Amino acid sequence: MNSLLLTTLFTLCCLLSQAQQSIKGTVKDKSGSPLAGVTILIKNEKNLVLKYAVTNTKGEFSLVVADTVFVKKTNLEVKHISYQSLQQLIEKGKFIYNFTMDESAEILSQVVVKQPPIITRGDTTRYKVSSFAKDEDRSIADVIKRMPGLDIDESGKIYYNGKEISNLYMHDDDLMDGRYGGATKVIKKEMIESVDVIQNHQPVKVLRNKKPTDNIGLNLVLKDENSWALSGQAMIGIGAPKLLTSNLNTVLLNKKVKTLNTLKINNTGEDYRNEITRMGGFTENQLSASSSQLLSSGTAGNPDLPRRNYYFNRSGLANINFLVNTKNQFQFRTNIQAFTDRQTQEYNSFTELYTATDTIRYFEQQNIQKKPWILNGAFTIMANKERYYLSNRLTVEAEGIHDPNQLTTHQNSFSQNLRQKPFTIANAFNFTPSIKQRGILDFAWSFNYSKRPQQLYVDDGLHADILNNGIPYTAMRQTADMPAFKNRIATNYLISKGIFRQQYSAVLLQENKELNSDLLLQQNNHNWTLVDSTTNRLKWNNTSATFTALYGWSKKGKYETSISLPLILQSIRYQQEEFSMKEQQKRVWFTPSLSARWYTSTEDFLQLSYSFNNSISDINSIYRAVILTNYRSLQANNAILQEAQSHQAGIRYNLQRTIQMFFLNAGITYSREKVNSILAYSLTDDVQESVLLPVPNIMESIQGTLGGSKYSYFLKSTISVKTAYGETNSRQLINDELIPTKFNTLSGSLGLDTRLFKRINFNYNGSLSYQTMKQQIKNSTSSEMYRIDQQFTATFNLFKDFLFQVQARNISSWNNSGSDVQYWFADAKVRYNLKKWKTDIELDCTNLANVNEYELLRVTAGMSSMSRYLIRGRMALIKFTFQL
Amino acid sequence: MLKSLLLAASAFITVSARAQQPEPMLFKVEYQFIHLLNKAKNDTLHNEKLVLRVSPEGSAYGRLDFEAVIQKKELLPPPPPGSVTITAVGRPMAIVNDWGITDDALFFNHSKKEIQKTASVGVMLYSIKESYPTINWQITSNTKQVGEYTCQEATGTFAGRKYTAWFTTELPSQAGPWKLNGLPGTILEATDDKGEVFFIFNRIAQAREGEMTQNELYKEPVSVTQSAFNKAKDGFDQNPSGVVQAQTGVTGNILFRFRDRNDKFHSDEAAHRLLEEKRKKTKAVLSNPLELK
Incomplete structure (x- = not known):
């Protein structure tokens, strides 16, 4: 009703x-x-x-x-x-x-919601493997490639939205010690439940919710965390001419124990040193070895081609990784890599060096047979608890390089042998307690001991006029070593509140180094004699304390500024008794730096930066006695401690009109360095002698860049252009003449990305560079060279599960001494997934044009060169991968 | 938890809030959105899950995660001196969506009658001007149960379609799915009278502490007109990697992925094949758009 x-x-x-x-x-x-x-x-x-x-x-x-x-x-x-x-x-x-x-x-x-609560997810994006995996996928790497936002490159590095991940974890553990490159290709997709991308990843529990990071961690969550099943994968590839590559992997992953082991061989130009390099998992207090290489067997570098084009190798690698978690939250981990190789290399090079009155020409031809080996071991203990974080990582690295070669110059031909045995032992300790305040306090102690005994044996009596009073002799032996011990203690305190943040740190560094070297000659009567003034017994000690205050202000979308104010107290002592040299230098440095960025609109910003730096050179600029650094170079110093002061300033503007698909940026950087000494060269037809002399030198350089890109709706293509101009002014002291040298570079690049006939994607990248070097003295001519490098890639999408890609590259280069080179390289790649056989087949053809030699032109201050390398010719390789 | 949520919510009310600002979320509703893209073809029935996030004054709607990211209020400190800095050298990615996939998000302030639409092309986010949709609803006395809520019926016409909406005063907000809004309670279900568009209630949950209607944006979106946006989007479908190159200034290959209507991602040859199909079908498929006028 x-x-x-x-x-x-x-x-x-x-x-x-x-x-x-x-x-x-x-x-x-x-x-x-x-x-x-x-x-x-x-x-x-x-x-x-x-x-x-x-x-x-x-x-x-x-x-x-x-x-x-x-x-x-x-x-x-x-x-x-x-x-x-x-x-x-x-x-x-x-x-x-x-x-x-x-x-x-x-x-x-x-508003009481009548549903069960939601599981917390926070910063983690979880990719379920089952929703992305396809039948043809084998490893977790294949599936990761399909996940939006994630990508893996050739070396195994993983990117999330274009940013490199900080590390890869397997069920929360860093099994690979940061060398995760090969791991994802080995782990079967069936073992993994999900791939978790953790943004702002903070692996240290004590610092969680306290110290935000912008790191991205990737975690592979196991399907069965109690599984003791061992799985594996095998790959074999054969090809022409006489190519062989093979891998064998075993994997066992569970909550308590994790192990991943690899055995590999190849002679196809694949460099396993990529797998020995750490990609992630760096701790902030790791010290690097400071013993450096002083001697070399030749003067030419590597060609600017992809490594596989010129790397003639017979390599083997064993990689062992083992990790165990104990009940009381401690973790023990061992990572061992053993690498051996037999590398051959053949090249010749012409070098021209310009003095005030003359041009000196050198010719060098070398046949190298390197036999390096590397043995690395890392042992880590870690406790990542709610109350504290503690870690200790001990690493031992031993290496042997045996490099016998035949060298021919324009005057004679002789055999050489360079042997090196680098060795490093290092330890890094880290402790971070949990404190109640908002700030973060941490403590780190690390040390590094390294040595690098090296010996260059030359089977000929070179430079007898300089080294042996003109008396002929039969052979020479240069020995050198640089044992070094470094010790570092650091503590950090950080507070961040609103738009303002402050950080204070104190670092104590202590470094002891020695440089020992001798040059011996074998006289015609077979006795070895020491050459006068070639014995170095240099002792070096460097102690410094650095106190840094760092302040930052930032407001998102408006401005970001930061200022760093380090105060450095440094004391350097060095002595070389044989030259009755004993010095002590004390310095107080203040080296401020500043950077600021203003957003002038949502799309545009202006950036300014300035820094001042003060540096003292290393032991390398102090030794007095002559060292034969290679068969034709003799080096010594006759100066006080080398000190350099440099100012750097830069300005950059970024403009973006995204709806018009237009992007433009321009910038200028200027730097000025003042050094209290100069490297003086004395050049003759068969030897380069260099001495560091106390003559002040100034180096100035200015560089401007301008780049832009635009998408054309009409052409359905993007055209991008980059240009840069740079000028560097410095002075060189050659044959007692101070020569001001001006070095100019002009470079430009052009990119084009377009679609042809609907099924072909075409990409073009071309770059042009033009370099000139002019010594500003009478009657001097300038050296000029240009180089054009063009790359064409076409990808054809014709059938399902089938990929066909061709790539061509043209390099042409010219210099004003009459050298003119031009090369065409072509590669082709076909990939096919055989679902029935659970096997992947890949056919790779490289260098189809069968180019066997490659010439490279270079121009630098006071010098121009042309090097010719023997490179790998046409290769075809077919690879099969099976699951075990 | 409830208390602090309220505190956060009430603190926000005193501050003048703009539609596009992230606001503390109160609750969220997930809808099954069904849309017949082409009347002549039954296989063009598009189906996806879309989420409505409700705040005290406004709401957000689109292809949002049901669980929102908790906002980070603290600024990131710089790395300590002497630390190993890893420079990112990765490549940006171009993702092309298949037909019908909702690629825009709507942000409302119902109190001020403001709306902002954001949508992305390539790696850029754009903001497109829209006028606040006002619907002249007629309330009827019909009721039905949707989930645990008693809803009342209302009918109204918007953009050429006559909708029947079911709202509940138990959730006193004027929010609703898509542009349907303005009733004295949250709209939990809506359908058009031709049976071509459905917003069906899937689930509802209270927001967790700190959840916001909108994730904090890395960069402010760029304001553009609808026609300029459409042009950019067409350009993107024609050459996705080319557009991303132009946007970022990165040369070389750009990663390319294709998202199909089942939310699966395709790469390499499969992605190119699907993009080719999308280009061919463009006009034929979408003959029955959501907004007829």
Whole structure:
């Protein structure tokens, strides 16, 4: 009965305008501010809404109602999700109703959600392997490639949204010690439940929620964390000419024990040293070895081609990784790599060096047969607990390089042998306690001991006039070593509040080094004699304390500034008794740096940076006695400690008009370095002698860059252009003449990405560089060279599960001494997945044009060169991968 | 938890809030969105899950995660001096969505009657001007149960379609799926009278502490007009990697992925094949858009 009446009433409300009245009012909060978005309801006794209104920004509402509401007992209901609901009876003759609403906890009881709670996810993006994997996928790497935002490159490095991940974890453990490159290709997709991408990843539990990072961690979550099943993978590839490559892997992963082991061989140009390199998992207090290589067997570097084009190898690698977690949250880990290789290399090079009056020419041809080996071991103990973080990592690295070779110069031909035995032992200890305050305190201690005994044996009596008073002799032997011990203690305190952050650190560094060298000659009577003034017994000690205050202000989208104020107290002592040299230098440095970025609009920003640096050279600029660094170079020093002061300033503007698909950036950097000594060269037709002399030198350089890209809707292609111009002015002291030298570079590149005939994607990248070097003295000519490098890639998408890609590259180069080179390289790749056989087949053809030699032109200050390398010719390789 | 959530919510009300600002979320609703893209073809029935996030004054709607990312209020400190800095040298990625996939998100302030639409092309996020949709709803006395809530029926016309919406005063917000809004309670279900568009209630949950309607943006979106945006989007479908190159200035190969309507990602040859199919079908498929006028 009542409902019928109401329905009638409802209809009447809508139809009969003459029987309508208007109710008005305002809604405010307790402070008297108007409330917008509040709903005013008129409901019937069945709790159904008959009429409603919403308050405007002034808190006002108005409702047109039927006369009957004044007769029947009707309530006005006032509701807002953040406020306590109100009710008031509509009174006869009253048309204005004002309300004041209370904020109340009660309101949420109205919004009680009738569902189970949600599992916390935070910064983690979870990719379920089952939703991305396809039948043809074998390893977890194949599946990761399909996950949006994730990508793996050739070396196994993983990127998330274009940013390199900080490390790969297997069920929360860093089994590979950062060398995760090969791991994802070995782990079967069936073993992994999900791939978790953890943004702002903080592996140290104590620092979680305290020290945000912008690292991205990747965690492979195991499907069965209690599995003791051992799995494996085998690959074999054969090809022409006489190519062989093979891998064998075993994997066992569970909660307690994890192990991943690899055995590999190849002679196809694949460099396993990539797998020995750590890609992630760096701790901040690791010290690097400071013993450096002093001697070399030749003067030419590597060609600027991909490594596999010129790497003639027979390599083997064993990689063993083992990890165990104990019940009391301690972790023990061992990582061992053993690498051996037999590398051959053949090249010749012409070098021209310019003096004030003359041009000196050198020719060198070398056949190298290197036999290096590397043995690395890392032993880690870690406790990552809620109360504290503790880790200790001990590493031992031993290496042997045996490099016998035949060298031919324009005068003679002789055999050489360079042997080196680098060795490093290092330890890094880290402790971070959990403290109650907002700040973070940490403590780190690390040391590194390294040595690098090296010996260059030359089977000929070179430079007898300089080294042996003109008396002929039969052979020479240069020995050198640089044992070094470094010790570092650091502590850090960090506070961050709002837009302002401050960080204070103290670092104590102590370094002891020695440089020992001798040059011996074998006289015609077979006795070895020591050459005068070629014995170095240099002792070096460097102690420094660095106190740094770092302040930063940033507001997202507006500005970011940071200023660093380091104060360095440094003391250097060195002595060389045989030259009765004993010095001590004390310095106090203040080396501020500043960087600021302003966003002038949402798309544009201006960046300014400035830094001042003060540096003292190393032991290399102090030794007095001559060292034969290669068969034709003799080096010594005759200067005080080399000190350099440098200023660097830069400005950059970035402009983006994304809707027009237009991007432009321009920048200028300027640097000026003042050094208190100069390397003086004395050049003759068969020897280069160099001495560091106390003559002040200034090096100035300025560089400007301009780049842009634009997408053409009409051509459906993007064209991008980059240009750069640079000028460097420095002085060289050659044959007692101070020669100011100007070096200019102009470079440009052009990129094009387009689609051809619908199924072909075409990409072009070309670059041009033009370099000139001019010595600013009378009668000097400038050296010039240009180089054009163009690369064409076409990808054909013809059938399913089938990929065909061709790549061509053209390099042409010219210099003003008349050298002119041009090369074409072509590669082709076909990949096919054989689902039935559970096997992948890949055919790779490289260097189809069968180029066997490659020439490289170079120009640097005071020098130009042309090197010719023997490279790998046409190769075809077919690879099969099986799951075990 | 409830208390601090409320505190956060009430603190926010005193601050003047703009539609595009992230706001503390109160609750969230997931809808199954079904749309017949082409009346002539039954296989063009598009189906995806879309999420409505409700805040005290506004709401956000689109292809959002049901669980939002908790906002980080602290700024990232710089790496300590002497630490190993790893420079990112990766490549950006171009993702092309298949037909019908919702690629824009709507952000409302119902109190101020403001709306902002954001959508991305390539690696850039754009903000497109829209006018606040006002619907003249007619409330009826029909009720039905949706999930655990008693809903009341209302009918109204928007963009050429007549919708029937079911709202509940138990969730006192004017929010609803897509542009359907303005009722005295949250709209939990809506369908058009031709049976071509459905917003079906899937699930609802209370927000966790710190969840916001919008994830904090790395960069402010760039304001553009709808026609400029459409042009950019067409250009992107024609040559995705080319557009990303132009946006970022990165030369060389750009990674390319294709997202199909089942939310599967395709790469390499499969992605190119699917993109080719999308280009061919473009006009034929989408003859029945969501907004007819």
